């Protein structure tokens with residue numbers, strides 16, 4: 001019987017993970033499910049693809065441990081094609097003709113004067129954010145494959161579940177964050193001539209999950225490019241920021257240091273249900289490869305389009 005069907009009706013995460021553990025999915029501390037892909041052929045097995053889809057839907061996070069060398073990311077490419085074919089995920093958007101679906105995250109040499117480097121090409125820390133928050137249709141999922149972890153005690157990826165933050169917000173703040181009263185600027189390195197330089201939208205969106213009876217929230221966030229457009233939005237944004245940086249949220253942060261994300265591991269995340277951050281990269285050879293897929297529109301769009 002299919003895993004989804006066996007799990008239908010299960011209410012608690014603990015029960016679900018216990019069922020998963022009996023199968024071939026293990027649980028990392030902090031409830032991150034792990035799958036093993038012992039050989040490249042796993043990318044073609046529909047049961048393996050169903051397990052990945054299930055974990056992404058249920059938990060919004062999953063770690064896959066590869067049992068083989070794959071610096072070309074062929075396995076990852078194949079599972080995304082199969083998630084598309086078998087479970088309706090949208091395919092990634094090409095970064096460019098030469099880079100295709102994949103983007104290298106690693107510190108590069110200084111860029112040519114006047115041109116901007118993407119921040120993923122620097123060694124800087126990234127505060128809490130969701131990817132592509134400035135897009136009307138941000139990708140639902142992204143994956144990072146570790147080619148070279150940071151060997152100098154830097155470059156740790158941390159994740160924080162959106163629901164945990166929303167629990168800490170007042171009901172009024174939640175409602176305001178769901179209103180399209182925020183300007184979100186396209187960062188300079190992604191600004192293209194003749195293209196929108198900002199969008200106006202909400203930071204939260206209520207989504208009724210198919211499996212659970214309660215409403216949960218999806219979010220987008222990147223502090224340096226968000227401008228609240230009303231007095232209410234400004235207060236709600238301040239509350240959200242203080243909750244993200246506060247002691248209660250800190251209890252729920254999962255730090256994925258290199259011992260948890262070694263070479264050959266892939267972390268897959270729901271970009272709307274988890275925030276992520278990275279501390280400063282110390283190893284100049286740290287190297288991850290990123291792919292983002294399943295872009296779809298986020299929440300209601302702007303009533304303040306003239307801002």
Ligand SMILES: O=C(O)CCC(=O)C(=O)O
Pocket residue numbers: 105120126131155156157276277278288290
């Ligand atoms: O380097 C990392 O661990 C994460 C990078 C990241 O968040 C990004 O490129 O958006």
Ligand SMILES: [Fe+2]
Pocket residue numbers: 129130131276
């Ligand atoms: Fe990111």
